Amino acid sequence: MEPTLCFSRNRCTSVEQIDDQTMRSTCRLQDTLTEAWIEITVRLPDLEIIAARSEFRRTVNMDDTKIDIALKKVVGVRIGSGMLKIIEGLIGEVTDCKELAFMVEECCHGVILAFTKDTLQTIPEAEDEKRDYFAKMVKDNIRLYNRCAAFRPGSSIVEGLDPP
Numbered sequence: 001m002e003p004t005l006c007f008s009r010n011r012c013t014s015v016e017q018i019d020d021q022t023m024r025s026t027c028r029l030q031d032t033l034t035e036a037w038i039e040i041t042v043r044l045p046d047l048e049i050i051a052a053r054s055e056f057r058r059t060v061n062m063d064d065t066k067i068d069i070a071l072k073k074v075v076g077v078r079i080g081s082g083m084l085k086i087i088e089g090l091i092g093e094v095t096d097c098k099e100l101a102f103m104v105e106e107c108c109h110g111v112i113l114a115f116t117k118d119t120l121q122t123i124p125e126a127e128d129e130k131r132d133y134f135a136k137m138v139k140d141n142i143r144l145y146n147r148c149a150a151f152r153p154g155s156s157i158v159e160g161l162d163p164p
Helices: 064-074 083-092 098-114 127-140
Strands: 009-019 022-031 035-043 048-058
Touching: 009 098, 022 098, 035 098, 048 064, 048 098, 064 083, 064 098, 083 098
Parallel strands: none
Antiparallel strands: 009 022, 022 035, 035 048
């Protein structure tokens, strides 16, 4: 019997409000090669990352000391436009681990999406109104584009939008 290539991935990002001035966002990643979590703590209202920590339980060719050094570099970054390039640049100075930058970015997007929950509670009930409502929401905050299945390229909700 010939060997079969098998790969699976699960990723989960959660956000919790610690107090009036602090949020914590955690991204967990488990796949065939990696088992890790990253947590960032963010100060409100300026969305500045004030702490970052992680645990990589299983990974390929990764030095834990480089992960800690790279995460210390993102402390002080503000979540907002241009953050992806900043995060990739800072982490890239220390390590070429793509998962690390990806997971920090996911934590940041989790914080952004946490601020949309109140908006989502005002969704109209009529189906035709829902589509227009979500399309406007993505147009108003383009960072939502491709952040979930509903806002992915090809979805009727984002039809006609130019990708960022």
